Amino acid sequence: MIRYDCDRCGVAMSANDANRFIVKLEVFAAASPIDVSLDDTENASGQLQEVLEQLKNADPNEVEDKTYRSFRFDVCDNCRKYLIANPLQRTTDS
Template identity: 30%
Template sequence: MIHYTCDRCKREIDTACEIRYTVQLEVQAAPDPQLGDFDEDIDHLTELHQILEGIAEEDEMDLSNAETSLQGRYDLCPECHRQFLKNPLGRDAFHAIGFSNN
């Protein structure tokens, strides 16, 4: 028998009596397509054009790097699923940190 564990709270999920939810997450870099575009009708200095073209090619190669993307599949118990739907980006946890007014 396959055993599932909630990836959020680490509790074992009993699929015989409760629903197991899966979250599939894919994060990719989304470059601005306008950053690499040049208007060919404008007369640029050849050297400047080559430098800018080289920078644009380097940026495209960097964005295609595996470090800029993530794919994951996570199992959630019903309670963690409800919490995830309420706050999928975890914003509340970030704002809940309080600092004193020193």
């Protein structure tokens, strides 16, 4: 039997446990894509060259983190309730 541990609190769960939930998190860049049109190829080429220069000196892991990251967690019912109530783990101080 496949056994899971809650990724947040560590409680044991079975594969078909009614109290096992999956949490997916995606983080990706919100910047819009480079606008490329036939009427403005010189400007688009400049933007592309600028991006390539930035990538040349960048840490590949940092580029990947800033572009797209996804996570998948198994959580128990108590942790599901906690995460739904406060998904971004906001503090009241701000």
